[in-house]
Amino acid sequence: xxxxxxxxxxxxxxxxxxxxxxxxxxxxxxxxxxxxxxxxxxxxxxxxxxxxxxxxxxxxxxxxxxxxxxxxxxxxxxxxxxxxxxxxxxxxxxxxxxxxxxxxxxxxxxxxxxxxxxxxxxxxxxxxxxxxxxxxxxxxxxxxxxxxxxxxxxxxxxxxxxxxxxxxxxxxxxxxxxxx
Numbered sequence: 001x002x003x004x005x006x007x008x009x010x011x012x013x014x015x016x017x018x019x020x021x022x023x024x025x026x027x028x029x030x031x032x033x034x035x036x037x038x039x040x041x042x043x044x045x046x047x048x049x050x051x052x053x054x055x056x057x058x059x060x061x062x063x064x065x066x067x068x069x070x071x072x073x074x075x076x077x078x079x080x081x082x083x084x085x086x087x088x089x090x091x092x093x094x095x096x097x098x099x100x101x102x103x104x105x106x107x108x109x110x111x112x113x114x115x116x117x118x119x120x121x122x123x124x125x126x127x128x129x130x131x132x133x134x135x136x137x138x139x140x141x142x143x144x145x146x147x148x149x150x151x152x153x154x155x156x157x158x159x160x161x162x163x164x165x166x167x168x169x170x171x172x173x174x175x176x177x178x179x180x
Contacts, residue, residue, distance in 0.1 A: 010101040011082035011108070013050030014086045015058065015075055037064055043147045055079050065109040086155065095153065103157060112167050117174045122176070123158055124171065 023033045030048075034041040037060075047053050047061075058079045062072050090102040106112065114121045120129060134147045160166060 009050055009052070009082070010104045011078045012052050013080070014033060015053060015078050016048045016050040018075060019061060019065075022067065023048070026065065037061055052082065053079055080109075088153075106157065106160060106167075109167050111170070113170045115172045116177055119177055120173065121171055122154055123169065125154060127151055127155060153178070 001014075010103060026033070028036060030044060031157070032043055034044045037044065039047075047057075053061075058076060062075065067075070086104060086107060088100055088107075112123070119133065122130070123135070130151045131147060134150050160170060
């Protein structure tokens with residue numbers, strides 16, 4: 001699918017990876033699990049690869065695998081959130097799919113750890129600092145066609161830090177980055 005029509009599916013990939021881990025822990029191969037879950041092998045393979053899964057289908061699989069809270073609740077929450085479009089989707093045409101996935105992860109996390117040696121981390125950059133990086137091509141995080149749009153997106157990402165459910169942010173910055 002071309003980039004402009006692509007929706008972020010990182011949440012479903014996370015669910016799929018966890019379901020694959022659960023299947024493997026149960027000692028089942030894909031064919032055995034498909035029979036156990038009354039699904040086709042192709043369907044289960046798609047789910048484990050990150051295709052969208054409806055909440056009721058996920059509940060059934062979790063019941064069959066005997067998954068309890070807190071993992072059960074976390075996976076069900078991801079399936080609900082996965083169907084929603086986040087604020088970052090309106091930037092999907094201008095930015096890379098990788099950045100859209102990164103922002104999705106950033107929104108769902110409880111802890112952000114960042115170690116920077118050369119630059120101030122994006123979540124801590126001022127507008128002028130970010131504008132300077134984008135205009136000098138020092139920031140290779142994503143392609144910049146419109147510097148002001150990239151700066152606005154960076155500032156919008158920073159709103160995460162003032163949210164009541166803000167993740168814990170731990171940053172290690174090289175002193176040289178602070179002096180630049």
